[in-house]
Each structure stands twice: as structure tokens, then as C-alpha cells.
Amino acid sequence: ASWFGHVEPAAKDPILGVTEAFLADPSPDKVNVGVGAYRDDNGKPVVLECVREAERRIAGNLNMEYLPMGGSIKMIEESLKLAYGEDSELIKEKRIAAVQALSGTGACRLFADFQKRFLPDTQIYIPIPTWANHHNIWRDACVPQRTFRYYHPETKGLDFASMMDDIKNAPNGSFFLLHACAHNPTGVDPSEEQWREISYQFKVKNHFPFFDMAYQGFASGDPNRDAKAIRIFLEDGHLIGCAQSYAKNMGLYGQRVGCLSILCEDELQAVAVKSQLQQLARPMYSNPPVHGALVVSIILGDPELKSLWLKEVKGMADRIIGMRKALRENLEKLGSPLSWEHITNQIGMFCYSGMTPEQVDRLTDEFHIYMTRNGRISMAGVTTGNVGYLANAIHEVTK
Numbered sequence: 001a002s003w004f005g006h007v008e009p010a011a012k013d014p015i016l017g018v019t020e021a022f023l024a025d026p027s028p029d030k031v032n033v034g035v036g037a038y039r040d041d042n043g044k045p046v047v048l049e050c051v052r053e054a055e056r057r058i059a060g061n062l063n064m065e066y067l068p069m070g071g072s073i074k075m076i077e078e079s080l081k082l083a084y085g086e087d088s089e090l091i092k093e094k095r096i097a098a099v100q101a102l103s104g105t106g107a108c109r110l111f112a113d114f115q116k117r118f119l120p121d122t123q124i125y126i127p128i129p130t131w132a133n134h135h136n137i138w139r140d141a142c143v144p145q146r147t148f149r150y151y152h153p154e155t156k157g158l159d160f161a162s163m164m165d166d167i168k169n170a171p172n173g174s175f176f177l178l179h180a181c182a183h184n185p186t187g188v189d190p191s192e193e194q195w196r197e198i199s200y201q202f203k204v205k206n207h208f209p210f211f212d213m214a215y216q217g218f219a220s221g222d223p224n225r226d227a228k229a230i231r232i233f234l235e236d237g238h239l240i241g242c243a244q245s246y247a248k249n250m251g252l253y254g255q256r257v258g259c260l261s262i263l264c265e266d267e268l269q270a271v272a273v274k275s276q277l278q279q280l281a282r283p284m285y286s287n288p289p290v291h292g293a294l295v296v297s298i299i300l301g302d303p304e305l306k307s308l309w310l311k312e313v314k315g316m317a318d319r320i321i322g323m324r325k326a327l328r329e330n331l332e333k334l335g336s337p338l339s340w341e342h343i344t345n346q347i348g349m350f351c352y353s354g355m356t357p358e359q360v361d362r363l364t365d366e367f368h369i370y371m372t373r374n375g376r377i378s379m380a381g382v383t384t385g386n387v388g389y390l391a392n393a394i395h396e397v398t399k
């Protein structure tokens with residue numbers, strides 16, 4: 001008998017499949033709005049100038065020693081200031097247990113493993129829809145999943161009433177996964193007022209919020225503004241968990257640099273929790289990679305480079321916001337009778353267009369436009385050069 005004869009090929013990742021199909025298409029008109037990575041107005045990947053400068057400073061000077069098990073202390077320190085606020089008392093009180101993580105995915109996974117080990121009777125409530133990998137992460141960590149309603153297909157906005165009902169109806173002390181900003185895939189975020197109500201209800205129910213913050217700064221262009229939801233929960237005195245990623249907002253995708261933090265009741269608890277997070281990492285990957293962490297700490301630790309970063313992250317956010325406007329205007333100019341308001345109401349990398357799988361198939365077959373069949377358009381793939389073509393194609397398949 002063969003050892004591996006029973007191993008079936010894994011299901012294809014729907015997003016990677018889109019890219020493969022795009023690459024194989026010889027058409028000069030082809031457009032890829034599937035991929036979740038930023039592109040400039042020529043459709044090219046971008047390395048930020050602040051990152052290039054940080055790399056120049058590192059060049060030749062980086063030793064290859066292991067980082068501490070919890071990762072770069074400096075990177076963690078800067079990450080906490082970014083998420084919890086520059087002058088956060090919680091940081092001064094050392095109440096936050098934090099470790100460097102393998103980008104946002106690794107931070108989520110580490111938290112899920114922590115949850116399984118130390119809160120074995122809890123479940124995780126995940127919004128519908130969500131980034132597909134959330135389901136995989138908590139599944140592989142063996143944490144049971146529940147869902148809560150989030151998106152309203154008719155308004156293409158937030159189903160706030162249902163979301164609040166599901167929060168109220170969950171057993172007291174439930175764990176919830178919340179997207180801190182730029183919800184993926186819908187681009188739909190609660191308003192500040194709604195976040196306050198959510199936070200209030202979490203207090204009433206004693207729920208634990210875990211924030212996945214993969215797009216801080218990338219949504220509005222201002223990292224502080226994008227951390228508003230977290231700050232509201234902090235003001236209300238919640239303990240929280242937070243996954244941070246530098247993939248999108250610093251364009252460090254392949255460097256795998258991020259941070260997992262858990263706000264505890266006091267310093268003693270934070271020390272214990274941090275040591276256990278390290279303990280979880282040790283048999284998996286021992287300690288995290290050094291290069292990306294150094295890039296992040298150089299940028300955030302140098303006032304000049306940090307302001308360059310702020311300018312550049314705003315530049316990326318603004319280009320995307322501009323493309324939302326252009327796409328909507330083009331559709332309206334073509335006389336589309338449908339409402340396209342949601343394109344500009346939604347925020348972040350993605351526009352949840354409301355197109356059906358059949359309409360998406362037509363976009364691909366007839367117009368060489370590639371995206372996931374749930375109708376999610378990556379706004380990062382939209383450029384001045386293709387927005388007219390894209391709008392026209394969308395109009396043709398939706399009229």
C-alpha cells in the first residue's frame with residue numbers, strides 16, 4: 001500500500017485560481033481585480049519609499065541573529081502605539097501582552113491557538129461574510145465557530161439590526177472576531193456611532209472582542225482614524241485582542257510582519273499571557289523573521305521616516321478612494337439604472353459590488369476581467385487606464 005495514495009489534492013484557493021486564469025489569458029484588454037494587493041495607477045506592485053530608505057539604512061548592517069522568542073521588542077512597542085494610541089496609559093501600565101507575529105494571518109492563528117489552549121470552552125463568532133481564511137484559521141486551531149450577521153445584500157451596507165440581535169443573542173462571554181476597519185470582503189464598516197453601540201452591547205454581554213486590523217491607515221489614509229473602533233472599545237474599558245499586519249499599509253506582504261496583542265487586567269497577567277504566546281510559537285516556528293521587523297521599527301521609530309510613511313499610506317488610500325469615485329461616475333454616465341452608491345460608501349481595498357456569480361462569469365468570458373465569483377472587486381487593481389473599460393463591462397452584464 002502506498003503511504004500517500006489516499007491524499008486527495010486540496011481544493012484550489014479561489015483567489016489564487018483567479019490570478020492563474022488571469023496570467024494565462026493572452027488578451028491585451030485583460031484586467032485583474034481579484035488580487036488583494038495594492039497596485040499603482042499603472043497596475044504595478046509598489047515598494048514604499050520609506051521602506052526603500054529603511055532598507056538602505058539596514059544594508060550590510062543587519063546581523064542574522066535570532067530575534068527573541070516574542071520577536072522584535074522595538075517593533076512591538078511601535079505597533080502598540082499605532083493600535084492603542086501614541087500616549088496610551090495601557091502601554092505605560094504594561095498591561096498589553098504582545099508578540100511579533102507572522103503577519104496578520106499568523107497573529108490570528110496564534111490567538112486562536114491561545115484561545116483553544118486557555119479558554120477551551122469558548123467559541124468564536126465570525127461575521128458573514130468574512131475573509132475566507134478566518135474560517136480556516138479557527139478550524140485548524142479546533143475552536144468551534146459560530147457566525148453573526150453583518151452584511152445586507154439589498155442595501156449593500158451593514159445589517160446593523162441583525163448584527164446587534166446576534167450579539168445580544170450570543171451566550172454571555174462569547175468571543176467575537178471584528179474587522180477593525182475596511183471589512184474584507186465587503187468594504188462595509190460600522191459608523192462611529194454604531195461602534196459605540198456595539199461596544200456598549202459587548203459590555204452588557206461581557207463579550208470579548210478580537211480585532212483583526214489588516215488595513216490600518218489603508219482605509220481612510222489615517223492610521224488613527226482607522227483605529228477608531230479599537231479606541232472606542234478601550235475607552236469603554238474592554239479587554240481586547242488585536243491582530244496587526246504590515247502587509248497592506250507598508251506593502252510588506254511577503255515579509256510576514258505583524259503583531260498580536262492581548263490587553264490584560266494588569267502587568268502580572270500580561271507577563272504570563274506573553275510567556276504563553278511565546279510558548280505557543282516555540283514548537284511552531286520558534287521565533288519570527290528579522291528583516292521585516294527591522295524595516296518596520298526603523299520606519300516607525302524615526303519621525304522623518306514615519307511622516308514619509310504616513311504620506312505614502314495616505315497616497316495609497318487616496319488613489320483607491322479616487323478610483324471608487326471614478327468607477328461610480330463612469331457607471332452613472334453610462335446611464336446604468338442601478339444604484340452604485342455603495343462603491344463610494346464602502347471603504348478599503350475591496351468593493352462588494354453585488355454582482356452575481358453568473359455576471360462575474362460573463363465579465364471574465366466576454367471582457368477578460370478577473371475577480372472572485374462573489375462579486376468582490378479589488379479596487380487596488382483599478383486604474384485611470386482601465387476604469388472606463390471596467391465600468392462599461394459591468395454595465396453590459398448588469399443591465
Ligand code: PLP
Nearest residue numbers: 103104105131184212214245247
Ligand atoms: N485579515 C484580513 C481581513 C485580511 O484581509 C488579510 C489579508 O488579506 C489578513 C488578515 C492577513 O494578511 P497577512 O497575513 O498577509 O497580513
